[in-house]
Amino acid sequence: MTGARRRILVIGAGGLGCPALYALAPKLAERGDTVAIADDDRVDVSNLHRQILHRTEDVGRYKVDSAREALGRRWPSLTVETQRVRVGAGNVHELLRGHDVILDGTDSFESKFLLNDACVQARLPLVHGGVTRWSGQLMAVVPGHACYRCLFEAPPPEGAAASCQEAGILGAVAGVIGARMADEALAILDGKPTRAGVLQVYDARSGESRKVRLRPRPSCAACGTRTEAFAS
Amino acid sequence: MATVRIPTPLRKFTNGSEEVSAAGKSVGELLADLEKNFPGIKARICDDAGAVRRFVNIFVKDEDIRFLQNLETPVKDGDEVSIVPAIAGG
Numbered sequence: 001m002t003g004a005r006r007r008i009l010v011i012g013a014g015g016l017g018c019p020a021l022y023a024l025a026p027k028l029a030e031r032g033d034t035v036a037i038a039d040d041d042r043v044d045v046s047n048l049h050r051q052i053l054h055r056t057e058d059v060g061r062y063k064v065d066s067a068r069e070a071l072g073r074r075w076p077s078l079t080v081e082t083q084r085v086r087v088g089a090g091n092v093h094e095l096l097r098g099h100d101v102i103l104d105g106t107d108s109f110e111s112k113f114l115l116n117d118a119c120v121q122a123r124l125p126l127v128h129g130g131v132t133r134w135s136g137q138l139m140a141v142v143p144g145h146a147c148y149r150c151l152f153e154a155p156p157p158e159g160a161a162a163s164c165q166e167a168g169i170l171g172a173v174a175g176v177i178g179a180r181m182a183d184e185a186l187a188i189l190d191g192k193p194t195r196a197g198v199l200q201v202y203d204a205r206s207g208e209s210r211k212v213r214l215r216p217r218p219s220c221a222a223c224g225t226r227t228e229a230f231a232s
Numbered sequence: 233m234a235t236v237r238i239p240t241p242l243r244k245f246t247n248g249s250e251e252v253s254a255a256g257k258s259v260g261e262l263l264a265d266l267e268k269n270f271p272g273i274k275a276r277i278c279d280d281a282g283a284v285r286r287f288v289n290i291f292v293k294d295e296d297i298r299f300l301q302n303l304e305t306p307v308k309d310g311d312e313v314s315i316v317p318a319i320a321g322g
Contacts, residue, residue: 016322107322109287130319135240137319151296152318153286167241169321201316203240206250212294212314 006033006189007098011087011115012105013039013063015169016129018053019178020103020185025071027186029078035071038095039063040086050171087111092118101185102126105178109155116141116148117222125188127195129181134170134204136177138195139214140184145197146214149222173204234262234307237314245273254313259290260303262313277315287318 008024010017021035028035041063043054053070054063064082071080087095087106092114096102102124104115112128119126119141126141128148141147180200187194198211218224233253238246246252252269256262260282267274279285282303290297291314297305307313 012322014322105322107320109318109320112318112320130321132319132321133240135319137316151289155320156285156287156318167321174322199316201314203250210294212289212291212296212316215296215299217298 006031006100007036008033008101008103008185008189009036009038009096009099010103010105011038011095011111012107013037013051013053013067014041014047014105014107015050015131015171015174016178016181017103017105018051018067019175020105020129020182021067021071022052023179023182024185025075025078029075032077032079034079034081036081036083036099037064037067038083038085038087039067040084050169050174052175087115089114093122096122096124099124101188103181103185104128105181113149113152113155120147120149120222125193127181127184127188129177131169131173131177132167134173136173136202136204137199138177138180138184138202139199140188140193140195142188142193142196146216147220147223150217150220150224151199151214153217153221170204173202176202176204233309234311234313236262236266237312239315239317241317241319242273242276242315245270245276256307258301258303258307259292259297259305259313262307263303276317285317289316290314291316 010021043058043061043063043066045059053067058066062084064084068080068082071078102119129138184195197214200211202209233255236252236254238250254262254265256265263274277288292305
């Protein structure tokens with residue numbers, strides 16, 4: 001993917017999406033690449049501590065509009081496309097089409113599993129991120145390596161895990177994970193993913209990051225039957 | 233004793249500790265020891281049948297126990313065991 005203009009899709013302009021976009025922007029602007037942002041949410045005052053592209057005066061506005069303008073103020077040459085849409089089973093395949101790498105900045109288990117499964121099916125590289133309170137996780141889902149569903153077979157049932165609204169998120173954790181997601185996306189675009197086959201776990205209280213090794217699971221509902229094709 | 237890394241969502245059971253020691257020769261025994269010392273924690277890791285929940289993973293020395301012997305995976309003194317649940321905030 002080096003040389004040609006590339007397209008990166010960031011789904012979610014929130015706690016992960018904002019720092020990821022901020023970290024991606026200079027490199028993408030320099031190369032003439034396009035970043036697409038998809039989100040249907042509006043800015044809320046509770047977002048401001050971690051959703052760094054949005055300002056107090058943006059409260060009430062759509063996040064994609066606020067994010068596009070914030071990026072444009074700092075990187076006027078950056079090509080930004082926006083879609084005011086929430087990813088779901090009915091639109092995920094259309095949403096992913098035409099992009100070279102996908103960043104998952106969504107905030108629900110349902111959407112994270114959906115994106116994993118859709119990216120596996122489309123053979124599209126996906127950078128997954130998740131945060132809660134003071135911890136974060138990220139991994140790269142790329143052909144030949146474990147996918148998200150190899151690691152977590154299914155989402156927790158309703159009520160089994162606190163939402164980010166309930167648990168809270170330390171702003172700095174979202175910033176760290178979002179920035180690392182951007183870093184990984186750029187590495188994937190350069191053909192050299194650094195977090196394929198590993199889950200990176202970050203704990204802001206200790207400042208420690210560590211990696212656990214992942215293996216493709218033959219019985220994985222997303223990539224299990226595709227492992228051989230995925231690896232080719 | 234093995235060292236068990238406790239993920240953020242479960243630290244309310246361990247009085248905020250991110251690492252605790254636990255006794256046991258297998259992952260299953262370790263979880264039982266955790267439950268003895270930190271009541272309620274096991275139900276967040278295992279379902280009613282005693283199997284590890286599908287949105288939780290356990291690693292012994294960074295190896296997924298599902299590729300080893302699951303709850304029968306041997307654990308030695310000094311081993312590091314990590315409990316890693318799925319998290320979805322964004």
